Amino acid sequence: MNVLVTGANGYIGRALAERLVGLRDLPGYGTIDCITLCDLAFAQPPTDARMRLVAGDFADKATRAAMLDPTPDLVFHLASIASGRAELDFPLGLSVNLEAAMGLLEALRIQGNAPALVFSSSIAVFGAPLPGHVDDDTQPAPVLSYGAHKQVIEILLADYTRRGYIRGRAVRLPGIVPRPPMSNGAWSLFTSVLIRSLIQGQSCTLPVSPKATVWLMSLSCCIDNLLHAATLAARPAGARIAWTLPALRTSIGDIVAACDAQTEGVSSQRVRYNPDAHIEAQFGRLPPLDASDALRSGFRADPDLNTLMNRARHAMRAERGTTPAANADNRQQT
Amino acid sequence: MNVLVTGANGYIGRALAERLVGLRDLPGYGTIDCITLCDLAFAQPPTDARMRLVAGDFADKATRAAMLDPTPDLVFHLASIASGRAELDFPLGLSVNLEAAMGLLEALRIQGNAPALVFSSSIAVFGAPLPGHVDDDTQPAPVLSYGAHKQVIEILLADYTRRGYIRGRAVRLPGIVPRPPMSNGAWSLFTSVLIRSLIQGQSCTLPVSPKATVWLMSLSCCIDNLLHAATLAARPAGARIAWTLPALRTSIGDIVAACDAQTEGVSSQRVRYNPDAHIEAQFGRLPPLDASDALRSGFRADPDLNTLMNRARHAMRAERGTTPAANADNRQQT
Numbered sequence: 234m235n236v237l238v239t240g241a242n243g244y245i246g247r248a249l250a251e252r253l254v255g256l257r258d259l260p261g262y263g264t265i266d267c268i269t270l271c272d273l274a275f276a277q278p279p280t281d282a283r284m285r286l287v288a289g290d291f292a293d294k295a296t297r298a299a300m301l302d303p304t305p306d307l308v309f310h311l312a313s314i315a316s317g318r319a320e321l322d323f324p325l326g327l328s329v330n331l332e333a334a335m336g337l338l339e340a341l342r343i344q345g346n347a348p349a350l351v352f353s354s355s356i357a358v359f360g361a362p363l364p365g366h367v368d369d370d371t372q373p374a375p376v377l378s379y380g381a382h383k384q385v386i387e388i389l390l391a392d393y394t395r396r397g398y399i400r401g402r403a404v405r406l407p408g409i410v411p412r413p414p415m416s417n418g419a420w421s422l423f424t425s426v427l428i429r430s431l432i433q434g435q436s437c438t439l440p441v442s443p444k445a446t447v448w449l450m451s452l453s454c455c456i457d458n459l460l461h462a463a464t465l466a467a468r469p470a471g472a473r474i475a476w477t478l479p480a481l482r483t484s485i486g487d488i489v490a491a492c493d494a495q496t497e498g499v500s501s502q503r504v505r506y507n508p509d510a511h512i513e514a515q516f517g518r519l520p521p522l523d524a525s526d527a528l529r530s531g532f533r534a535d536p537d538l539n540t541l542m543n544r545a546r547h548a549m550r551a552e553r554g555t556t557p558a559a560n561a562d563n564r565q566q567t
Numbered sequence: 568m569n570v571l572v573t574g575a576n577g578y579i580g581r582a583l584a585e586r587l588v589g590l591r592d593l594p595g596y597g598t599i600d601c602i603t604l605c606d607l608a609f610a611q612p613p614t615d616a617r618m619r620l621v622a623g624d625f626a627d628k629a630t631r632a633a634m635l636d637p638t639p640d641l642v643f644h645l646a647s648i649a650s651g652r653a654e655l656d657f658p659l660g661l662s663v664n665l666e667a668a669m670g671l672l673e674a675l676r677i678q679g680n681a682p683a684l685v686f687s688s689s690i691a692v693f694g695a696p697l698p699g700h701v702d703d704d705t706q707p708a709p710v711l712s713y714g715a716h717k718q719v720i721e722i723l724l725a726d727y728t729r730r731g732y733i734r735g736r737a738v739r740l741p742g743i744v745p746r747p748p749m750s751n752g753a754w755s756l757f758t759s760v761l762i763r764s765l766i767q768g769q770s771c772t773l774p775v776s777p778k779a780t781v782w783l784m785s786l787s788c789c790i791d792n793l794l795h796a797a798t799l800a801a802r803p804a805g806a807r808i809a810w811t812l813p814a815l816r817t818s819i820g821d822i823v824a825a826c827d828a829q830t831e832g833v834s835s836q837r838v839r840y841n842p843d844a845h846i847e848a849q850f851g852r853l854p855p856l857d858a859s860d861a862l863r864s865g866f867r868a869d870p871d872l873n874t875l876m877n878r879a880r881h882a883m884r885a886e887r888g889t890t891p892a893a894n895a896d897n898r899q900q901t
Contacts, residue, residue, distance in 0.1 A: 323676075323730065327673075331669075332669075335665075335666075339661075342657075370706075372704075372706050375722070375726070376729070376805075378726050378730070381722050381723065381725070381726040384722055385719045385722055385723065388709070388715050388718055388719055388722075389715065389719065391715070392709070392712050392715040395710070396657065396712070471710075
């Protein structure tokens with residue numbers, strides 16, 4: 234079987250590629266013959282004989298033809314312009330997050346192989362501030378172009394799936410931590426800044442107060458969930474194919490306190506709070522989340538804050554062994 | 568002010584154009600200087616000095632440039648491929664109902680005039696069969712590509728409006744009667760077939776039973792609502808801009824009985840029933856509709872069945888004075 238990852242040199246894409254390289258086969262698919270990674274640029278040559286790098290814009294016809302050869306049986310579509318950047322540069326967000334994604338769907342339909350397609354959607358489909366409680370009945374109501382475009386692709390994914398052109402599965406990701414310190418234009422980056430600072434013993438200033446609540450998922454938990462989405466059994470007609478993933482809901486104060494317990498209270502002295510009312514309201518008031526349907530379908534959150542912090546430590550140690558992203562204009566990070 | 572109508576040679580488009588020609592000005596806009604009508608083809612030359620016909624595919628760049636000159640202050644975007652046809656010819660539906668509509672939004676954004684845009688959406692966004700009750704909280708869940716594409720354009724309309732690129736208003740139309748006997752590929756056409764047969768004293772065979780329930784709106788009531796959408800005061804930020812229009816909910820049996828009362832029972836003898844379980848389930852089980860928000864915003868349904876039938880009679884008499892549509896491939900009827 235052949236697998237394709239778009240946005241493969243982004244933060245999530247690199248970790249997914251690494252995990253795929255460690256697998257001989259995928260349940261339900263058989264032996265992995267080829268792992269095609271597509272992104273604007275790559276920092277490293279292939280690290281595995283099955284790995285094929287396609288450097289280019291996936292909206293570009295030649296790049297798209299290259300990335301769809303060999304014909305994929307499974308696609309992880311991660312490439313996107315992050316929320317803040319897409320809001321500031323509307324034509325860029327429209328072009329990548331909407332038009333190029335639509336082009337990928339059409340190319341897969343025309344190719345005729347009906348691959349599974351795992352789409353990294355976002356809790357941004359719900360807009361911000363979120364309602365007082367989010368569950369499987371909560372209606373999308375995006376307030377950013379980024380969230381609107383994610384919602385649109387979810388709808389098209391469902392339609393292409395209903396028609397049998399692809400087998401789509403969309404997962405709405407919460408904040409994935411710890412994102413790299415360089416900004417990818419995601420407005421919810423402050424939690425990653427905090428976690429990195431705490432782990433590295435550095436100071437930081439946050440645009441929210443200690444009581445800000447967030448939904449988090451460690452990078453490795455995110456990769457588990459993406460692979461789970463890929464290997465889910467066929468969905469019955471009309472069944473849900475877009476899941477709000479379970480997430481660990483915690484507060485900034487709780488994160489700091491968890492580190493204080495391990496550093497004899499030093500951690501909290503390193504954190505300064507300079508709350509921005511807008512950021513706090515939009516990204517720091519995440520309500521209780523009931524992701525029952527995703528849990529029933531086998532998706533998982535990090536079990537507790539200490540596990541999440543340990544996974545973050547592990548992810549940061551792993552980074553030291555790799556070259557940082559050479560993602561030229563930082564476009565295709567999710 | 569300049570107004571543009573796409574799909575202007577379709578069933579609704581022709582009636583809207585005729586109504587616009589009868590107006591000197593539009594509340595909130597001032598004097599109407601130019602009425603640009605765009606469709607694939609027109610049967611008649613302009614009937615008014617302010618009327619400008621642009622014959623061509625609105626997805627085509629040259630046609631689009633022509634139809635956007637003079638710069639519109641108000642756009643009625645009616646052009647679309649109807650439900651059944653879009654389901655049978657996916658690339659055509661995608662191209663017209665989604666890609667060309669997105670192209671229009673982009674062209675209007677780039678033009679920079681922030682016009683009002685009235686979009687003819689559809690109750691098809693709710694899918695079929697409908698839930699047991701539909702109100703302003705009912706979540707779209709399309710089951711046809713036609714409905715999925717209408718929902719997508721509603722979302723983009725809201726995003727373009729939020730950003731100030733246009734001032735969008737979407738109205739979800741129920742079945743508009745009496746549509747012409749020639750099929751435009753709409754699967755809900757049987758009600759128009761019935762109403763025309765009853766009015767003309769002809770026989771017909773229906774694919775549903777007498778107890779089938781439908782949501783109807785007369786053509787003239789539809790035009791009233793489109794114009795009302797155009798002249799609504801500016802919406803506050805975050806306010807609803809997509810309305811499920813109120814409709815007259817009635818049954819096939821009630822429509823026949825209303826005509827029986829005027830024909831001494833002859834009407835019911837002309838109607839044969841050959842129910843198709845699929846069509847009855849999808850298009851003949853329309854539940855009670857609570858369109859409170861649309862009513863509060865000033866949209867209206869036909870008040871009762873007799874009024875709707877009288878309006879249908881009037882519309883059919885008016886047709887005799889006009890040449891039938893020469894809409895070459897019948898593409899741009901809504």
